[in-house]
Amino acid sequence: MxxxxxxxxxxxxxxxxxxxxxxxxxxxxxxxxxxxxxxxxxxxxxxxxxxxxxxxxxxxxxxxxxxxxxxxxxxxxxxxxxxxxxxxxxxxxWIEQGLRTDAFWTSFGEQLAALHHIQQKQFGLNTDNYMGALPQNNQPAENWVDFFIQKRLQPQLKLAVDHHLLEPTHVSRFEKLYQQLPAVFPVEPASLLHGDLWSGNFLCDVQEKPVLIDPAVYYGHRSVDMAMTTLFGGFDGLFYDSYQYHFPLPANYREQWEICNLYPLLVHLNLFGKSYLADILDTIRRY
Known part of the structure; x- marks a missing residue:
């Protein structure tokens, strides 16, 4: 190459x-x-x-x-x-890497909370980008529920149906879920997000400080980033404790995270196939 x-x-x-x-x-x-x-x-x-x-x-x-x-x-x-x-x-x-100590995880939670405290009214971004290998539409919207449905879930659902990875009955279940989203996500300003914050998209430098890489940036609900940290194994508990101290989570944060993770799971379904379907169906069946 x-x-x-x-x-x-x-x-x-x-x-x-x-x-x-x-x-x-x-x-x-x-x-x-x-x-x-x-x-x-x-x-x-x-x-x-x-x-x-x-x-x-x-x-x-x-x-x-x-x-x-x-x-x-x-x-x-x-x-x-x-x-x-x-x-x-x-x-x-080039980032030389260090050890992921307790101090690293505590700093990571604090600094991600600081990033999420950077907020604006509109959800989205003035330019589009990518989520993994798939285009990501960031056209702004005034509220999170509309943005999440129209710019995140629906494009992935269409792609999955077109490629016979989902059935129309699955789409109907998503439509039932949409009706419940306003109650799950009370009004909150849009936070600046990394957008694809799984365990492969950060580093620890030699000063034991976090470094973010491979972002899919936009202004969205902060549960998007927090949810993705749990998707492929989770981060150290000190990270979550530190984040909670600096930017307390809502009482139903686990429900928010579960729903937010439908988006990256759909992306993985479209990129890598039906091994991700069971996790998607487990979530939407509960709603």
Missing amino acids: MTAALQSFLKQLLKEETIVQYTALGGGSINYTYRITTSKENFFCKINKYSSFPGMFEAERAGLELLASKQVIRIPRVIAAGRINDNQVLLLE
Whole structure:
């Protein structure tokens, strides 16, 4: 994947840096990832096909820069984003990793609470981005329930039905769920979200501080981020205790989390198939 043309392009992006080595890293399902070692420092590089994911890295760049501008939690510095032929490239600061101590988890809960305290009236964002490999529509709405139904659940449901992963009867159950959402989600301002906060999308730096990576940023209900922390194993208990201290959760937070997780579960259903269907059906049957 690291062709001569790409190497030349990366040298242009890095300007005066002399590249010494390209080290392939284990990546996600859609990107090639590398550590680029120069004469001065290391960088993290992601590459994928523009035709498959148009505008993905420009959207990720915008999300990282928005999060970084709030100065409440560490975000990798964006070095450059660019495109050569059908390859798009994102270059980031390299983060050396440390130990996830008790202090790390406590700081993480406190700093995520601080991020969620950055609020606005409208839900959404002025630009669209991606959730994993799927486009994410962030067209703003005035309330969370409408935004969640129209911009999160319904597009994924349509995609799943079109690909025969869900039946029309399943969609009917979702429609019954919609009627109950105003009672589940009382009015609350939109919080700035990471948007895809599972255990693979944060790091611990050498100062034992959290670092957010791979965001799907928008302003939404803070239960979206908190719910996703539980989806694939959960975070340390100190994280939740710290968050609760700095931004207390509502009494029905577990119900909110369960419903919010329908969105990433539907995304996974559409990307990876029916192994995620049982969890979706378990939730909607309760409503």
